[in-house]
Amino acid sequence: xxxxxxxxxxxxxxxxxxxxxxxxxxxxxxxxxxxxxxxxxxxxxxxxxxxxxxxxxxxxxxxxxxxxxxxxxxxxxxxxxxxxxxxxxxxxxxxxxxxxxxxxxxxxxxxxxxxxxxxxxxxxxxxxxxxxxxxxxxxxxxxxxxxxxxxxxxxxxxxxxxxxxxxxxxxxxxxxxxxxxxxxxxxxxxxxxxxxxxxxxxxxxxxxxxxxxxxxxxxxxxxxxxxxxxxxxx
Amino acid sequence: xxxxxxxxxxxxxxxxxxxxxxxxxxxxxxxxxxxxxxxxxxxxxxxxxxxxxxxxxxxxxxxxxxxxxxxxxxxxxxxxxxxxxxxxxxxxxxxxxxxxxxxxxxxxxxxxxxxxxxxxxxxxxxxxxxxxxxxxxxxxxxxxxxxxxxxxxxxxxxxxxxxxxxxxxxxxxxxxxxxxxxxxxxxxxxxxxxxxxxxxxxxxxxxxxxxxxxxxxxxxxx
Numbered sequence: 196x197x198x199x200x201x202x203x204x205x206x207x208x209x210x211x212x213x214x215x216x217x218x219x220x221x222x223x224x225x226x227x228x229x230x231x232x233x234x235x236x237x238x239x240x241x242x243x244x245x246x247x248x249x250x251x252x253x254x255x256x257x258x259x260x261x262x263x264x265x266x267x268x269x270x271x272x273x274x275x276x277x278x279x280x281x282x283x284x285x286x287x288x289x290x291x292x293x294x295x296x297x298x299x300x301x302x303x304x305x306x307x308x309x310x311x312x313x314x315x316x317x318x319x320x321x322x323x324x325x326x327x328x329x330x331x332x333x334x335x336x337x338x339x340x341x342x343x344x345x346x347x348x349x350x351x352x353x354x355x356x357x358x359x360x361x362x363x364x365x366x367x368x369x370x371x372x373x374x375x376x377x378x379x380x381x382x383x384x385x386x387x388x389x390x391x392x393x394x395x396x397x398x399x400x401x402x403x404x405x406x407x408x409x410x411x412x413x414x415x416x417x418x419x420x421x422x423x424x425x426x427x428x429x
Numbered sequence: 430x431x432x433x434x435x436x437x438x439x440x441x442x443x444x445x446x447x448x449x450x451x452x453x454x455x456x457x458x459x460x461x462x463x464x465x466x467x468x469x470x471x472x473x474x475x476x477x478x479x480x481x482x483x484x485x486x487x488x489x490x491x492x493x494x495x496x497x498x499x500x501x502x503x504x505x506x507x508x509x510x511x512x513x514x515x516x517x518x519x520x521x522x523x524x525x526x527x528x529x530x531x532x533x534x535x536x537x538x539x540x541x542x543x544x545x546x547x548x549x550x551x552x553x554x555x556x557x558x559x560x561x562x563x564x565x566x567x568x569x570x571x572x573x574x575x576x577x578x579x580x581x582x583x584x585x586x587x588x589x590x591x592x593x594x595x596x597x598x599x600x601x602x603x604x605x606x607x608x609x610x611x612x613x614x615x616x617x618x619x620x621x622x623x624x625x626x627x628x629x630x631x632x633x634x635x636x637x638x639x640x641x642x643x644x645x646x647x648x649x650x651x
Contacts, residue, residue: 334597
């Protein structure tokens with residue numbers, strides 16, 4: 196029971212504000228340390244890939260960014276749904292605070308994917324299923340942000356955004372599978388994302404370190420943004 | 430409940446009939462967009478045959494989106510929508526009826542006129558049936574999903590463009606399966622799978638969209 200009381204205690208923007216600052220600081224430091232470690236492993240420890248040479252090293256940015264882009268959309272939709280169901284202001288603020296970070300990660304994933312695709316596939320962009328669904332995910336993020344930006348009343352913005360996020364999160368798997376299917380229908384397996392069958396363990400370590408760093412960055416950036424939103428509204 | 434739904438459908442159809450130019454504009458838009466593609470990409474028959482399903486579907490998608498912003502706008506402006514929100518009939522039923530009326534006015538004519546466009550693109554006559562059936566199953570989904578966007582953007586500045594931004598990414602599965610079914614049939618395969626998936630989308634959308642539209646309307650009119 197005591198934990199429950201504490202949870203609700205921090206559900207109030209006023210009490211959450213200083214806590215968010217503390218957590219954000221810790222996450223910034225953690226993200227920086229992990230990013231340094233991850234980049235070190237990625238650039239100096241991990242071996243050169245036999246097939247792709249040095250170009251593969253962008254996956255240390257690309258894969259964690261792609262993971263986070265999808266994960267953050269689900270987190271955003273969860274906060275939005277909680278905000279809609281229980282009418283808690285802070286949950287909706289969290290959803291609006293996460294959206295730009297999620298969009299940023301989606302964009303980074305697309306951008307680094309293009310940079311990786313050029314030397315590996317010979318093209319910046321191919322209509323691969325994953326690329327296409329990532330692009331549509333970016334559109335979903337931008338739609339959410341545009342809708343919230345177009346509504347002046349913050350309460351209406353929160354709730355309208357929540358409905359859109361929930362509709363979006365239901366659609367994401369449908370979009371993913373339909374795009375994958377469309378891809379197999381339209382073009383053969385001339386291009387495939389499958390990498391070398393067994394990944395060197397140092398590569399995996401570097402990738403996981405970077406994923407953790409991105410995760411902490413995502414938390415920190417969202418909390419800083421939610422502090423701005425609290426300041427603006429309260 | 431059924432009576433309320435029937436009343437709404439009849440009313441919306443009557444309103445559309447009294448202003449036939451609104452219906453005509455969306456239909457004309459469909460025809461013009463479809464006619465622009467050969468001018469842009471060249472009139473090579475094989476090329477046109479290959480792109481026809483996609484072009485017709487994209488044009489249908491844009492055309493059905495065009496009339497979405499009118500779905501709730503007039504009722505919102507004259508206060509009818511508030512009465513609907515306050516009335517005894519469940520809002521979900523009312524919006525389902527409104528979406529049905531929208532589809533009858535904006536979606537069904539597209540199904541009827543699509544073979545004409547297919548003729549322009551020299552699509553094999555054997556594919557007309559698949560094309561019409563895919564549109565018949567797909568356009569109601571477009572109306573249902575689009576109505577969520579229309580309800581969310583009700584009364585916002587720049588609503589039309591915003592609506593497109595919200596709704597078009599959600600249209601992707603319908604486009605893929607709709608155009609894909611015709612492609613399958615053109616390749617000599619059975620389009621059954623894609624059409625059944627389209628029907629599944631329709632069932633899911635029909636079950637859940639009215640609920641989301643009603644929630645969005647309540648938020649927008651608060």
